[in-house]
Amino acid sequence: MIKDARRAKGLNQQELCEGICTQATISNLESNRTLPNARTLKLIADRLMIDFNELMDLFPNKNGKNEILQSAKVSLRMKDYEKVRKILLKNSNLKKLSNNEVKEYHYYLGMAELLGNNNVPDAMYHFNLGLQVVDNRMDLIGISTLNGIGYAYFMNKESEKAKFYFEKSLTQLKEMRSGDDKFLDLVEFSKIYYHSAKYYSYVKEYDKSNDLLSKAIDLQKKEGELPGLEILYFEKGVNFALSNELTAGKKMIFIALALCEINLNEILITRILKEAKELGMNSIAYEK
Known part of the structure; x- marks a missing residue:
């Protein structure tokens, strides 16, 4: 389906992957070897004008997720928090889900409440429901949930409680990554590192x-994930500036602005220029 749709659009693999992923990702997808993460797959589907849910139906055994949770995961990655809530609240019969899927359900809903509505109490409610699921395995959803609790405490300015959960999630993540990353959701790992980094910057x-x-x-x-890289470089630039390493900070800011151009992130460009000036990096020139 992917190969046929690509050829119908007159695209080669390099043209299809541009700005989304690597050519190897497209090659592996077309040969049915491996699936990219959900966000990448959604961007590929959009470029080819293929319905995402229809595309996921082609990979039921490789995906291993039900359609509702997969759709919620993609919407969360795309920062469409209201859509996450609508998808999950409309399909709230948890009896049909496995234990691990129940954990996912509460994690996605908790993050949507936290990041979309700044609703710490409801987010904590869902995170804790997810942790109550009887499952002794150390898995990524469980680690992400711990990290989500840390971020909720951080947003609520409860620094010591936040530290406990951030450190616990990072320790478990390190243990999980002690093996082969090949079959792990590296973008989800990236989010855990990013949320933790925000806390450690806050405590200087x-x-x-x-x-x-x-x-x-x-x-x-x-x-091969370009979207989201701009905020990571920007945060590094801020940290360098706050450490009085302005040259290193400017370098990170320049990279962040370039990535904003590639990823069409106009909102972050405005924020970067404002904060760069406030941090004493007045020599940064940029024309919209």
Whole structure:
């Protein structure tokens, strides 16, 4: 289906992947070897004008997720938090879900409440429901949920509680990554590093924050994920500036602005220019 749709559009693999992923990702997808992450697959489907849900139906065994959770996951990656809530609240019969799927359900809904509505109490409610599921496995959804609780405490300015959950999630993530990354959701890992980095920047541990941001950047590059890289470079630039390393900060800001152009992120461009000036990086020139 992917290959036929690509050829119908008159695109080669390099043209299809441009700005989305690597050519190897397209090749693996067309040969049915591996699936990219959900967000990448959604962007490929959009470029080819293929219905995303129809596309996912072609890979039921490789995907291993039901359609509702997959759609919620993609919408969360696209920052469409209201859509996440609508999808999940409309399909709230959890009896049909496995334990791991129930954990996913509550994690996605918790993040939508937290990031979309700044609703810490409801987010914590769903995170804790997810953690109550009887499952002794250390999995990515469980680690992400711990990290989500940390971010909720961080947003609520409860620094010590946030630290406990961030450190716990990072420790478990390190254990999970001690093996082969090949079959892991590296973009989800990147989010965990990013949320943790925001906390460590807030408590002025700028080196630790930048180390986590570098890990997030490396993972997104490994996945061929350009969208989202701009905010990671921007946060590194802010950390360098706050550490009085203005030259390094400017370099990160320049990269962030270039990525904003590629990813059509006009909102972040305005924010970057404003904060760069406030941080003493007045020599940065940029024309919209």
